[in-house]
Amino acid sequence: SAVFHFKGRTAHAGGDPHNGRSALDAAELMNVGANYLREHVTSDVRIHYSYKETGTAPNIVPDRAGVWYYVRAMTRDAVEDTYNRLVKVAQGAALMTETELDVEFLGGCYNTMPNEVLSRQCCDLMEAIGAPVWTKEEIEFAEALNKTCPQYEECADKGYLDDGPLHTKLNGLSKTDSFGSTDVGDVEHIVPCTMICTATYNIAASGHSWQVTACAGSSIGFKGMLFGARVMAAAAVELIDRPELLEAAKKEFDEKMKGRRYICPIPDGLAAPQPAAAK
Structure with missing residues (x-):
């Protein structure tokens, strides 16, 4: 589970579009790439996404956008392989749109192995x-x-x-x-x-x-x-x-x-997500 944050440059979409770098374009291109990726993963892989941030108004080039992805599969190896490829898709989207990418890793878990x-x-x-x-x-x-x-x-x-x-x-x-x-x-x-x-x-x-x-x-x-x-x-x-x-x-x-050992999928030092403030 990770959120892919794209940072671009805002501009007036009608009068000054050439100076803008759309973070939303990057997020959309990432989703396009992820959809093409679906054909080239094993049949047990599931890739889900939801937009977290998309901009403020149509006439303003959005300088911020974020898309939240889940990757699931029957084995941890398949999850990690697909996730690493998904990161490359996001990097490609940032390159195409001249935006910056920040990957916020949220968490991960292993496949079940019932005794x-x-x-x-x-x-x-x-x-x-x-x-x-x-x-x-x-x-x-x-x-x-x-x-x-x-x-x-x-x-x-x-x-x-x-x-x-x-x-x-x-x-x-x-x-x-x-x-x-x-x-x-x-x-x-x-x-x-x-x-x-x-x-x-x-x-x-x-x-x-x-x-x-x-x-x-x-x-x-x-x-x-x-x-x-x-x-x-x-x-x-x-x-x-x-x-x-x-x-x-x-x-x-x-x-x-079979001699394997458990390796926690969550990176060392990653703080637990904080619950949203009650409204």
Whole structure:
């Protein structure tokens, strides 16, 4: 995650355009170059962007512009390779527009590397503890939320809602890769680790949506959180009681690392981003 800041020279866009150096042009050219780059990366790579700063008025050549980029992939090596190429694209855009470039690195994380020994252990414990039981009011609330979701009809057509608006069964180990990002991946490259997911919102909701927020603040989210906490606590106790299970998890971790060591993607000395002041 990084913001690419371009600095140019302001001028009147009608009467004095030849003296201007547009930072916005640089940002747009960077985006064009990034779009061409998409064809020449592996299929797991995701490149996202959003403008941070674009200028003040159309009749003024903007001397400041910024564009925020995310790069994601299934491996840390692929992320770093794509990011380094993206920096070169930004440098080229600055060169073409005679502007200055400043790259503000915000953060980075590793791909997930779940430990199968621990994953199966947690899966067994989820079965033993049992999934949360939803009340009539919770089911009605989730159903009402589902109907506000853009994917509601698609979920219904695919049979995802046949058992109700909330998950009631355990799905077992995931067979697909996730394209989300989490710093759990960093932990998983340092010690044996796994991650569990529990039902905390209605099935048709999209991640980061207001429907998820609504459920998180309700008894639905609270029940899912408590279920996850019980599983993690039980897993910790079992690992203490069964040292052979812990050793098996360590062995798997060593085999997956293959002698590699974790290198933090965040440069030394980089300060943590400060939250924006409340308005």
